Amino acid sequence: MATTERPEPRGLGDRLYDALFHNYVWRSIFRSGYPNTPRNQMLVVATNVFLHLHPTRIHRTHVKITHTYCLGGLSFFLFLGLTITGVLLMFYYVPSVERAYEDILHLHTDVRFGFLMRNMHRWMAHGMVIMVLMHMMRVFYTGAYKPPREFNWVVGVVLLVLTLLLSFTGYLLPWDQLAFWAITVGTNMVGSAPILGPPNKFVMIGGFEVGAGALIRFYTLHVIALPLLAATFMAVHFWRIRRDGGLARPL
Amino acid sequence: MVATTPETAAASAAVRQKARRQRDEELLVWPDLVFVEFIAAMVFLLAITALSITIDAPLLDRANPAVTPNPSKAPWYFLNLQELLLHMDPALAGVVVPTVALVALGAIPYYDRSNEGQGEWLSTPNAWRLTWIGSAVGSIGSILLVLFDEQIHVRLFTGLTGSAWPSSLNWIRNARSIQNDLPWPEWMRSIPLGNVLRTDLLGLPKLDLALNIPELFVSQIIPVSLMIGLPIILSIVLWKTGEAKTRRDHMIAQFSGFIAVYIVLTIIGTAFRGQGMELLPPWEVKMPIS
Numbered sequence: 001m002a003t004t005e006r007p008e009p010r011g012l013g014d015r016l017y018d019a020l021f022h023n024y025v026w027r028s029i030f031r032s033g034y035p036n037t038p039r040n041q042m043l044v045v046a047t048n049v050f051l052h053l054h055p056t057r058i059h060r061t062h063v064k065i066t067h068t069y070c071l072g073g074l075s076f077f078l079f080l081g082l083t084i085t086g087v088l089l090m091f092y093y094v095p096s097v098e099r100a101y102e103d104i105l106h107l108h109t110d111v112r113f114g115f116l117m118r119n120m121h122r123w124m125a126h127g128m129v130i131m132v133l134m135h136m137m138r139v140f141y142t143g144a145y146k147p148p149r150e151f152n153w154v155v156g157v158v159l160l161v162l163t164l165l166l167s168f169t170g171y172l173l174p175w176d177q178l179a180f181w182a183i184t185v186g187t188n189m190v191g192s193a194p195i196l197g198p199p200n201k202f203v204m205i206g207g208f209e210v211g212a213g214a215l216i217r218f219y220t221l222h223v224i225a226l227p228l229l230a231a232t233f234m235a236v237h238f239w240r241i242r243r244d245g246g247l248a249r250p251l
Numbered sequence: 252m253v254a255t256t257p258e259t260a261a262a263s264a265a266v267r268q269k270a271r272r273q274r275d276e277e278l279l280v281w282p283d284l285v286f287v288e289f290i291a292a293m294v295f296l297l298a299i300t301a302l303s304i305t306i307d308a309p310l311l312d313r314a315n316p317a318v319t320p321n322p323s324k325a326p327w328y329f330l331n332l333q334e335l336l337l338h339m340d341p342a343l344a345g346v347v348v349p350t351v352a353l354v355a356l357g358a359i360p361y362y363d364r365s366n367e368g369q370g371e372w373l374s375t376p377n378a379w380r381l382t383w384i385g386s387a388v389g390s391i392g393s394i395l396l397v398l399f400d401e402q403i404h405v406r407l408f409t410g411l412t413g414s415a416w417p418s419s420l421n422w423i424r425n426a427r428s429i430q431n432d433l434p435w436p437e438w439m440r441s442i443p444l445g446n447v448l449r450t451d452l453l454g455l456p457k458l459d460l461a462l463n464i465p466e467l468f469v470s471q472i473i474p475v476s477l478m479i480g481l482p483i484i485l486s487i488v489l490w491k492t493g494e495a496k497t498r499r500d501h502m503i504a505q506f507s508g509f510i511a512v513y514i515v516l517t518i519i520g521t522a523f524r525g526q527g528m529e530l531l532p533p534w535e536v537k538m539p540i541s
Binding site for chain 1: 357
């Protein structure tokens with residue numbers, strides 16, 4: 001029964017493959033082998049920090065595209081895309097009343113692929129609002145908010161609010177007529193509340209009217225405060241999906 | 252060691268069998284799920300890139316506080332609230348309604364605690380019917396209310412009969428006419444309350460309130476009763492007719508109605524409101540070029 005395995009004589013391809021992928025440095029980065037066996041496929045999901053958002057196994061019905069339409073995943077994908085294009089846009093944009101509008105114009109005229117960055121950021125932002133709303137509808141109609149997932153639905157509602165706020169704060173940054181008056185209309189709604197409305201509006205836009213104060217506030221909220229908050233809630237959201245037993249299934 | 256009786260042996264075999272069957276229903280995340288996610292991400296990346304190359308993000312003239320475009324509109328996802336603003340008190344439309352809506356949304360799982368219909372699309376017996384009923388009531392109801400405030404019945408009446416709207420019925424031309432065309436006693440229009448809220452105690456400016464009952468009636472009481480009353484009537488009708496039997500059923504109808512109202516008001520606010528926020532057919536609504 002027990003036979004000693006003797007290595008086959010190895011060709012150049014095998015030795016090259018070994019040198020590239022079985023060397024000390026490579027193995028220090030990727031702890032599991034190439035995921036072409038069930039063992040390695042589970043290891044790669046369990047040991048990779050990005051992939052370990054997933055369980056290693058998943059029920060057959062959850063892979064069906066019509067079960068989730070990938071809506072939550074696509075919302076997260078858009079968030080990542082918005083982060084990348086957003087960082088690139090920050091290189092060229094100064095949130096001052098004097099420069100903001102010109103910087104946006106320069107994106108279209110002077111910056112290589114600047115128009116692409118800005119357009120992608122804009123359309124992905126609209127897309128994210130739509131995706132998040134559709135994701136909410138998916139979760140509702142599949143009854144996925146039911147016990148034990150009640151609290152994750154609440155986290156989802158918070159994320160919906162954060163998504164709207166992210167989009168709203170970004171809306172002002174181009175500093176054109178569309179931006180200025182949309183934010184004026186929007187913040188006037190807040191200001192119309194009795195008693196607490198006007199002070200709240202004042203804090204929001206850093207003055208009595210939309211101006212330099214509003215621009216720097218919205219910019220700071222848009223590029224750092226709200227994304228960090230959203231990322232935190234997303235971490236809780238994803239964590240809770242796993243803790244609450246993965247995607248909802250019929251009992 | 253526990254002695255193995257035939258019963259326990261059979262039971263543990265059944266448990267193992269069940270576990271094995273469950274395993275058979277499972278797939279490995281790599282490659283089965285990761286592949287789907289990758290494809291979805293790539294399709295979206297390509298679609299967004301194509302969209303961004305073909306359509307430029309809007310950019311109007313430099314912001315100018317002195318020139319107010321007509322109409323000035325909020326971002327599209329807030330246009331439903333801006334639409335409400337035309338029909339009721341601004342504080343109600345801009346603050347109270349969205350806050351209550353979000354809290355109600357977050358409260359759904361704490362109201363509907365059953366496990367029925369979990370994990371499958373609209374899986375309770377009446378789910379599809381209730382979705383359609385809720386959406387129909389929500390969309391038709393909000394369209395009718397917007398049209399009423401737009402005096403569509405007055406226009407229809409004059410168009411069909413050729414005579415003017417009877418002046419005795421002036422007070423139901425729209426919501427606002429209840430305030431203006433009914434013979435309210437003059438004292439009702441301004442009842443001084445002084446600083447009843449004692450805002451000075453909170454360090455806020457003193458607030459001298461005056462109660463305007465006709466105004467309160469039109470911009471607060473009617474909208475609030477409609478927004479709370481109509482969903483309640485919907486649920487009562489569904490309950491009495493036996494369409495909705497469980498909390499899940501009621502939630503499906505209410506949620507569908509809410510989504511329908513949200514979408515309808517967003518579309519009206521985006522595509523049907525032109526200069527001065529007047530109700531116009533979409534082809535006559537132009538973006539202000541200022």
